[in-house]
Amino acid sequence: MLWENLREGEFERAIEASGGVCVVPIGCLEMHGQHLPVGTDTQTCYHIAKEAAKIEPVVVFPGQYFGSVPGLQAYKGAIDLSLELRLRMLDELCAEIARNGFKKILLLNGHGGNCATFSAFVRNTVHTKKDYLVVARNDFQYGVQRLAREIKAGQKFPELTDEDIKNVLDFSEHEYASGHACINETSIMLAINPESVDVSRADEVTGISTHRVDRLTQKPYALDGGCGFWVLNQPNCFDGEHIEMSSANIGKVILRKRIEYQAEACRLLKEDDALLSDYAERWG
Ligand SMILES: [Zn+2]
Incomplete structure (x- = not known):
């Protein structure tokens, strides 16, 4: 189920079928030698998220292109937004996805440079009281x-x-x-x-x-x-x-291997009902 393809009246059923899980694939725009396009990372993780959702039904948010690429301004095609803006975007994006009814958000990272930002974002966001979860995983486990x-x-x-x-x-x-x-x-x-x-x-x-x-x-x-x-x-x-x-x-x-991993990760998140209540207890 692709967020961008759902009609308004289909969201309720999509939230139910996905167990409230929404996957947000995020890569970047950066040079990949002279033989690959600058959008390689987003195209890859969006493809993996979409195919995995066919195995384990979840809703997939449109692939995001704004990742961490500081120092690459010398190369054409890179879009380097500030860390502050990207963190704020993650925060507001997750809040909006949750407001629509998806209470389990999985950031699927397709770009090595994003690891530190995502880790910092997730690390900080879980300690703030809210009615949704944000977790992340990197998509580089098989080569x-x-x-x-x-x-x-x-x-x-x-x-x-x-x-x-x-x-x-x-x-x-x-x-x-x-x-x-x-x-x-x-x-x-x-x-x-x-x-x-x-x-x-x-x-x-x-x-x-x-x-x-x-x-x-x-x-x-x-x-x-x-x-x-x-x-x-x-x-x-x-x-x-x-x-x-x-x-x-x-x-x-x-791709087949990485899609299988992603489908398993989605299943794990769908089936886990304890995490949010465990956090809620700590938030008091
Ligand atoms: Zn890449």
């Missing part, structure tokens, strides 16, 4: 490295050709770079929005780390410079190599 381990363990993947399997195993064995606009994200986008991908442009900029800030981070007492450090190491907003090993088939497997 090529894990797929390689499962192939080696004998699991079968009907989506994959022999060439896909060879590429996944080679990629994993050589421990090629992957982290952003990499084989995982490229394969996903080839599966869900192939017209927006141009693999032939991947080598126009390097996805290999400059290692400029490793001196500060590769320590047991590592410093955390957030996105600032990341951009110094990955100045092309690209952390990956051998993009030509990506395929829509690999993307379909990654």
Whole structure:
């Protein structure tokens, strides 16, 4: 059930069928090398939220594009709203979704840079008295490295050709770079929005780390410079190599696994009736 597709008279039934769960997919607009579109993260988590809702019925809010991308103003396509505005937007958005009758809100995060903001928002919002819950989860739990381990363990993947399997195993064995606009994200986008991908442009900029800030981070007492450090190491907003090993088939497997996780997470939240009353007791 997509919020934007519901007619006014259908909301009551949608709230009932969803157990009051509304999923809000949030990514960002930021450079993803020269081969993937700037909206990759939102398109991915919105797709996952929509497909998971077909397995475990919940209402899915329109995919949100305003994420945490400080330091990326040098690159075209990035929209970097202030932290204050984004926190306020999360707060008001959740309150409005709850006012419509959805009392369990799941923020589905599709962008690594959002983790800290979401965690801070959820951490603070649960301690304020209200008649709804907000929880978050990140959508990055499955990629090529894990797929390689499962192939080696004998699991079968009907989506994959022999060439896909060879590429996944080679990629994993050589421990090629992957982290952003990499084989995982490229394969996903080839599966869900192939017209927006141009693999032939991947080598126009390097996805290999400059290692400029490793001196500060590769320590047991590592410093955390957030996105600032990341951009110094990955100045092309690209952390990956051998993009030509990506395929829509690999993307379909990654998506299937992530969709299953999301459906399970929705089920968990739907079935949990204790959390809100547990909080209510603490609020007094
Ligand atoms: Zn991304």
